[in-house]
Amino acid sequence: MDVEKLISTLSLTGADIPPRSTTRTAGKPKFVKFLSGDNGEGMPETFFEDPRTFKPKPGPHGQIQTWGIFPYHEDNIWDFDGIQMMYRTMAHQFSYDNRGGKPWPEKQFMEVLKDRKREQLSKLDLADLDKKDIIIKIHLKFLQDANGDPRVWRRVRLSAGMKIGVFQDKVLSPVLNWVRNLHCYTFTDLRDGAVFGPEDANATDIMHINQVGYDYLPDDKYMLAHLFSEVGDKFAHLYDYGDKWHHEIEIEKIFPLEESYGRVQILDGKGMCPGENMRGSYQYENFLKAYDTDSYTEQVKKRREILDCPNYKGFGKPPSLFNIDAFDIGQANERLVAALGSPNSVRAGMKAFTMPINPSAHDSRTGKLKKGQSIQREWDHESHGYWQETTSNTKDKRSQSACAACGKPGGQDLKTCSGCRAILYCSAEHQRSHWKDVHKKQCSRKYLKK
Ligand SMILES: [Zn+2]
Numbered sequence: 001m002d003v004e005k006l007i008s009t010l011s012l013t014g015a016d017i018p019p020r021s022t023t024r025t026a027g028k029p030k031f032v033k034f035l036s037g038d039n040g041e042g043m044p045e046t047f048f049e050d051p052r053t054f055k056p057k058p059g060p061h062g063q064i065q066t067w068g069i070f071p072y073h074e075d076n077i078w079d080f081d082g083i084q085m086m087y088r089t090m091a092h093q094f095s096y097d098n099r100g101g102k103p104w105p106e107k108q109f110m111e112v113l114k115d116r117k118r119e120q121l122s123k124l125d126l127a128d129l130d131k132k133d134i135i136i137k138i139h140l141k142f143l144q145d146a147n148g149d150p151r152v153w154r155r156v157r158l159s160a161g162m163k164i165g166v167f168q169d170k171v172l173s174p175v176l177n178w179v180r181n182l183h184c185y186t187f188t189d190l191r192d193g194a195v196f197g198p199e200d201a202n203a204t205d206i207m208h209i210n211q212v213g214y215d216y217l218p219d220d221k222y223m224l225a226h227l228f229s230e231v232g233d234k235f236a237h238l239y240d241y242g243d244k245w246h247h248e249i250e251i252e253k254i255f256p257l258e259e260s261y262g263r264v265q266i267l268d269g270k271g272m273c274p275g276e277n278m279r280g281s282y283q284y285e286n287f288l289k290a291y292d293t294d295s296y297t298e299q300v301k302k303r304r305e306i307l308d309c310p311n312y313k314g315f316g317k318p319p320s321l322f323n324i325d326a327f328d329i330g331q332a333n334e335r336l337v338a339a340l341g342s343p344n345s346v347r348a349g350m351k352a353f354t355m356p357i358n359p360s361a362h363d364s365r366t367g368k369l370k371k372g373q374s375i376q377r378e379w380d381h382e383s384h385g386y387w388q389e390t391t392s393n394t395k396d397k398r399s400q401s402a403c404a405a406c407g408k409p410g411g412q413d414l415k416t417c418s419g420c421r422a423i424l425y426c427s428a429e430h431q432r433s434h435w436k437d438v439h440k441k442q443c444s445r446k447y448l449k450k
Pocket residue numbers: 403404405406407408425426427430
């Protein structure tokens with residue numbers, strides 16, 4: 001971690017420093033091993049326990065967040081000491097994990113928790129749950145209307161067999177109106193606190209990973225069906241490790257096999273998505289409360305603030321026409337169709353805004369590109385910088401795919417578009433209809449015989 005990042009960590013977490021310490025300064029851990037010079041100072045207390053017998057700690061409502069390793073606030077959100085974590089990182093960053101050295105004690109602990117969960121998942125009998133359609137209600141926590149009901153929510157029908165990562169990228173982001181592939185995120189099984197997230201993610205907020213549970217299982221290997229078992233179950237979604245937007249997803253219905261088709265459908269919803277980078281659930285809760293009692297001029301100013309965010313770039317209307325409590329299902333469907341009709345996002349090259357001192361300067365985030373990947377740059381003339389993202393133009397792995405037309409999760413029987421070989425379909429019928437309605441204009445037809 002370099003100095004610049006540390007300074008930005010300080011300023012990012014400054015407003016959210018918890019009032020009490022959650023760590024202790026010394027003691028003998030039951031399992032993890034320290035390097036000399038470390039006595040565990042700044043390490044959350046849980047890591048002094050034995051991960052092989054560790055029982056995740058539930059919050060005040062019985063839900064378990066972030067592997068159950070942190071204490072909780074009253075609102076069931078976990079408590080961490082960001083400043084202590086940062087000092088600890090600074091103190092030991094050149095010993096642990098370095099030149100083949102011992103992994104961080106925190107990491108030693110998390111590896112055991114992950115192994116235990118992996119083992120449990122490998123023995124789990126889903127009993128065809130992954131072949132069934134479900135109705136879910138996604139809502140943003142803490143944002144409530146005058147009746148105390150969720151103010152921003154979406155109801156969606158889809159297959160429980162969809163991979164968690166594909167769900168985040170091609171359904172949740174477009175349906176809510178978060179920007180695809182911009183920030184890191186997690187999904188949490190609230191029954192045992194197990195966390196799933198994007199492998200290889202490289203957005204800058206990854207530096208706060210310790211604050212959201214230290215580690216996770218890869219979300220492209222597990223399905224939504226791994227996060228719940230029955231109607232009424234809930235799982236959590238955290239978006240952006242810096243801002244921290246807290247979502248909860250409830251299972252409202254599970255369809256029988258004979259009524260399950262796998263098609264993704266937006267059923268209903270309410271409320272506009274908050275603006276990206278508007279500082280997370282708690283800050284936005286206050287923003288909305290103030291908005292409700294603001295004068296008309298103040299309200300228009302606040303709407304403009306939202307519309308200036310990256311996820312409202314395409315709004316195209318004056319702020320006076322922006323209704324904060326409306327949900328435009330037509331626009332949400334357009335975003336969903338576009339997402340389903342494209343390859344999965346490349347997590348190793350997430351979207352980032354860069355203001356180059358020299359426009360041709362080398363971007364240090366750009367790693368080695370894999371086959372079919374390229375770097376897309378989009379200049380933003382207002383901000384004098386550009387958005388950069390790695391994208392793929394080869395088809396998704398079948399195990400991590402969804403039909404480009406309907407969103408049905410992939411299998412070995414998926415058909416490939418013979419024009420671009422970048423898109424997969426569940427049936428010849430969906431390939432035909434998608435060609436006519438959407439793909440004809442997008443297909444590169446690179447491989448079509450003349
Ligand atoms: Zn299909």
